Structure formats: C-alpha cells, structure tokens
Amino acid sequence: MNNVTIRNSIMLVLAGTLSAPAWSLTVAQRLAALESANTALKAKVTSLQTALNTVKNNSVLKLNGKLRVNARGDALFTGVNVQVVNGQGSTLTANGKGNLVIGYNEVDPVVHPVCSNFSFSTKADCTAAGAVWSGSQHKGSHYLIVGTKNTYLQYGGIVSGYGNAGSAPFGNVTGGIYNTAQEGFASVSGGYQNTAKGLYSAASGGYMNTASGEKSSVSGGGYNVASGEGSSVSGGGGFTSVNGAEVGTGNTASGKFSSATGGVFNAASGEGSVVVGGGYFTTDPFMQLIPYGNNATGLLSSAIGGRSNVALGEISTVSGGQSNSANAHLSNINGGYGNKTIGLNSNISGGDFNTTTGANSSVNGGGYNNAQGDLSTVSGGAK
Template identity: 35%
Template sequence: MSGFRLVFLSLLPVLLVALPADALELCVKVDKNGAPKDGAPIRLRAACRQKKSGDPIEVSIGTTTQLSLGAALEKYLSVDTTENIVRFEGANVQIRSGQGSSEGEGDRYSPTVNGLGNLIIGYDEPDEHYPDKTGSHNLVIGPYHSYTSAGALLAGVGNVASGPWVALAGGEDNEAHEFASAVVGGVYNDALEEVSVVVGGWRNEASGTGAVVVSGEENVASGEQSVAGGGKGNVAEGPGAVATGGRDNRVTGIWSAVSGGYRNTAGGRYSSISGGSDNETSADSSSVSGGRYNKALANAASVSGGDFNSATGEMSWVGSGDGNTASATKSSVSGGSNNQADAMWATVGGGRNNVASGHYSVVSGGWGNQAIGRDSAVSGGEDGVATGIVSSISGGSINRAEGRASTVSGGSGNTATGDNDHLP
C-alpha cells in the first residue's frame, strides 16, 4: 500500500483546490482481491463504479468533505502510534450539545440539556438506582455517575449531579443538588442547597445556602452560611452557626459556636461553648468554656467550668466549682460548691452553701454564710449572717451582724444589733 499512500498524499494539494460544495467520493480501482491497487489514480466521482454484478470496480477511500477536514486537523492533531497518544496542540477543543445555548431561556439556573455535549472519560457504566445521564456539557470521569443538568464535574464512583454548575471531585456515592454546590471526596456526602460544600468525611450534609461541612461523620450544616467541621453527629442549624469537633453538639443560635465536647447546645445570638459536655447557652453573647452540665442562660452570662453551674442573670459569671448559681445582673460566683449570688453585683468567692443576696454584697468563703444587707460582707467562718447595710462578719461561727455598719470580727454566737456595733 506504500505506493497508494504516496499517490494519495501527492494529490492532496490538487484535491483541496476548489472542492465542490457537495461531497464527492474519492475512488480508486481495486485488485482481484477487492483491495485498492497500489499506485492507482484517485478519481473524484459522485459514486464509485461497480460491475453489473454488483462487484466493485472501485472503492471509496473517503470523501472530499473528509479530506478537507483531515487537512484542517493536520495542523492541530498528531498521533503517536508508538506511545498510543493522540495530541491536540495550539487549539481549543469545544464540545457542544447542539442546542444553541447553555442557558434555558436566558436562565443560568435552568440550563437546557439533551444528554449530549458531555466529555466522558471511562465507560460511564449506569447505576441501577440513579441511571439518569440526561445532562449536557458535563465532564464525567469514572463509572456509575448520574448527571441531569449542565456544567458539572464528576469524578470518583457513583456520584449524582442534579444541579447546574456543580462539582463532585472524587469519593463515592456523593450528591450535589443545587446551583454551584460541591462535594470534594468522602462517601455518602450531600450538598443540598445553592453554593453549599462538603469536604470529605462520611454521611455529612450541607443543607443550608452557602453552608460548609468539613470532614467528620454524620455532621449537618443546615443554617445559611453555617459550618460543621469534624467530629460526629454535630449540627449547625442557625444562620452563621459553627459546630467544630466533638460529638452530638448542636448550634441553634445565629452566629453562635460550639468548638468541641459532647452533647453541648448553643442557642441565642453570638453565644459560644468551647468544650465539655451537656453544657447550654440560650441568650445573646452567653458562653460556657467547659465543664459539665453548665448553663449560661442570660445575655452576656458566662460559666468558665465546673459542674452543674448556672449563670442566669445578665452579665453574670460562675468561674468553677459545682452547683453554683449567679442569678442576678452582674452577679458572680468564683468557685466552691452550692453557692448563690442572687442580687445585683453580689459576689461569692468560694466555700460551700454560701449566699450573697444583698446588692453589692460579698461572701468570700466559708460554709453556710449569708450576706443579705446591701454592701454587706462575710469573709469566712460558718453560718454567719450579715443583714445590716454595710455590715460585716470576718469569721467564726453562728455570728450575726444586724445593725447598720455593724461588725463581728470572730468568735461564736455573737450578734451585733446596733448601728456601728463592733464585736467582740
């Protein structure tokens, strides 16, 4: 066939001059075996000649249309048969569905599709549960994918692209359902709303607009622009909510956050829980730093740690310990056990079963002490009660300071009833 090829190539410049508008056959005579004769001339005919018996006198080796297309491709296309490589060089490769536009009636959210115009790498085997491959202009890499819209990237195995302009970059059995949503790796992950993203992990779900889930297992970001990252079973429900790490944490407040721990719940706006377990915030700017079963339930209230502590007054604070309560505005309990600060600016430092119930009152420590009067104070001891305004007890047991500005320094069973009394 070498002679035939030389003749064919030598005729290319002639054949490409003034080719007719309608394609003609490129015909060459055949030998007795029906193969093109070496060195036989190539002739342009409407149809190659045959014998009356139907046996060929000539065979077609192409058409003028194919010839002109081949010559045009020669500039950009090369074939390396040694390395089995087909190369395009110095050109763009465009694949179109043939519908004239990517947008349905000018709407980029509803592109027109007909199952054509896709670039498919691999055998594109169908999946028995999601067999639809009706989309257009998609890049499809790997088997068992389903694509019903346009402009998607699908790589991995068994991924589903049902929204326009989505990306499924690797992984298995992942789904991207709405405009510009994406899943990057992982298994059984779903990006269900516009511009939502899941990156890795297993059975994660981004179901809020602009929501993001990064890794972990069975995490859900359902609030608009919410984020869930790592851990297991965490839920970011509120707009801008963040749940990162830990397990079974829930963020319902706007722009609130849980950073880790177990079974924590952050409600209210701008609230936060840093860790621990079974902690709760429910008001604006409230916070729990750690510990167990702690609650910050008023605006700007906070609990730093410990167990079963509650900050229920606005801007109240409990530092640590267990069973402590700061229930009034700007009240505080630093630590200890079962202490209460029940009035505005009241403070309990530590100890056990102490109560500061007067405005600006203080119990520093001890056991069973009470500062009831305004600006009253009990420094320590046991069962001391300061009821007078600006009264104080320094220590001892079962002492009483009842008069205005009265003082008991120590001892046992002392009572200062008059104003400015000082005992002992």
C-alpha cells in the same frame, strides 16, 4: 482524447441516468442527460464543499497545539481554560449536566438518603411534599464531584468523599462520610454524618454535629448543635451507651452569637453567652441518663468549668464548682457548691450554700452565709 473515448465516457455517464442504451438516443437526448448528470455532480460538489467548510470552521480544531496526549496516556491542556456548562445559559440552573466528575460516580440509593427538596430533613416530610427521598441523586449542575455515592441536587458546589450530599445552592461538602450541606452557602469539611443546615453555616470534622443557625459553626466533637445565629460550638460532646442505645452528650449554642467550647451537656442559650468546658453525666439505677451540664442563659453571661452551674443574670459569670447559680446582673461566683448570687454586682468566692442578697455584696468562703445588706461582706465561717 479521441472520439471513441469521448463516446465511451458519455455512455458511462448516461448509463447512470438512462434506462435505454446511449447509442439509441438522439443527440438532444444525450445532451439533456449530460446536463442532468452535470447538475447532480455540481450538487454533490456543493454538499461536499459545505461539509468541508463546516469542518474547517469547527472550533475544536483550535485545540490543535493546545491539547495533546503524553507518553503516559494523559490528556494535557496547555494555555487554555476548561469550562463545563449544562447548556441552559446560566450557572443558577440544574439539569444533571455540566458537572466535572472524577471517578465512576457510583450510585446507591440506600446510602445516606436525603430529600430532593432541601427544605425537608425527614423522609416523612419529604415524601408528603412530593419530593424524592434517596441517596445518590445526581440532579444538580456545575459541581465538582470527587468520590463515590454522593448526591448533588442544586448548583455551584463541591461534593467529595463517600455518600455525602450537597442539596442546596452553593453548598459544599469536602471529604468525610454521610455529611450534608443542606442550606445555601453551607459547608461541611470532613467528619461523619455532620450537617450544615443554616444559611452560611459550617461544620468541620467530628461526628453527628449540626450547624443549624444562620452563620453558625461547629468544629469537631460529637453530637454538638449550634442553632443560634452566629453561634459556635468547638469540640466536646460525644456519646455514651444507655440500655444498649447510643445517646449523644453534646453541647448546644442556641443563643445569638453564643459559644460553647468543650465539655459535655453544656448549653449557651443567652445572647452572646459563653460556656467553656465542664459538665458531667451519669445514669440512675433505672439506667436513665442524668446530665450535669453548665448553662449560660443570661445576656453576655458565662459558665466556665465545673458542672450543673447556671449563669442566669446579664453579664454574670460562674467559674468552676458545682450547682452554683449566678442570678443577678453583673454577679460572679468562683467555685464552691450550691452558691447563689441575688444582689446586683455581688460576688461569691468558694464555700457551700452561700448567698449574696444585697447589691455589691460579697461572701468569701465558708458555708450557709448570706450577705444581705448593700455593700456587705461575709468572710468565711458557717451559719
């Protein structure tokens, strides 16, 4: 490089730092200008080096070889896990972020509104508490969301289907429409407008069913309610139209560990009680619904089939027939109409309006018979 070239280079550098022509400056001024320009260039180099190091240290670069787009346009992850978090440092937090959403996650506040506070089930109670009553609330975190117009409010669940709601921690709704998991660890699997509102409760299929007891379950059917702890209702129930209005004909299991299976208007209210099938309903001349369900009200009692039967005594059983009442402890009625056991461990088999008053007594068929003495027996005939 000759002297002319050096001088021109210096003048170009100085042109950016001095307002006066470079040829009019002294040597000292030119050197000072060069040093200033050199310092500025070093700062730029340092800044660029820092930016380069930041890029080199970006963990996203580690996806090289782990993430690719195939010929169909699908993004493929290979040999890694995909983790989504809301940025608050804990799974047990909710800020509307950290969810894996499949689909467009459409919003419609009118579709299946629920309360933002899962302690409330009605709009009046919800709004009175200052909470929000709306559908399509997306305030939760760490959910898997599939479908459309769903609500997720807490954390750690799955909500899929149409207009479903997971409003409590770790609540899950998998499919169906207008279903709600309203208590911690509750789940609803499909169906229409089912609600699991007891801790650890579950509702599977059917419509308008409610599992409100802790660890309770409802499986299928319609308008069934399992409200007792550990209670269950399996199928049965349904609805009818009365004066143009839909009226539920479901079964209830309100006793602790009670169960109701099939039939209509049956109730298992005693602890450990069982109702299986049966039940009936009709309407009176004024179009009022008249239910004829069976009831197992005694501890460990059971009512199996028939209609309007009652197992009132502890460990009592009524099997079939109509309007029978097993009132005594360990008593049994098998079919018939209007029969009643009063004596301990007594039994009636068929017939009409028979009664066992004595302990360990029995009546076998016939009508209007009464086994009054202990260990007494009446076989057939009519009084």
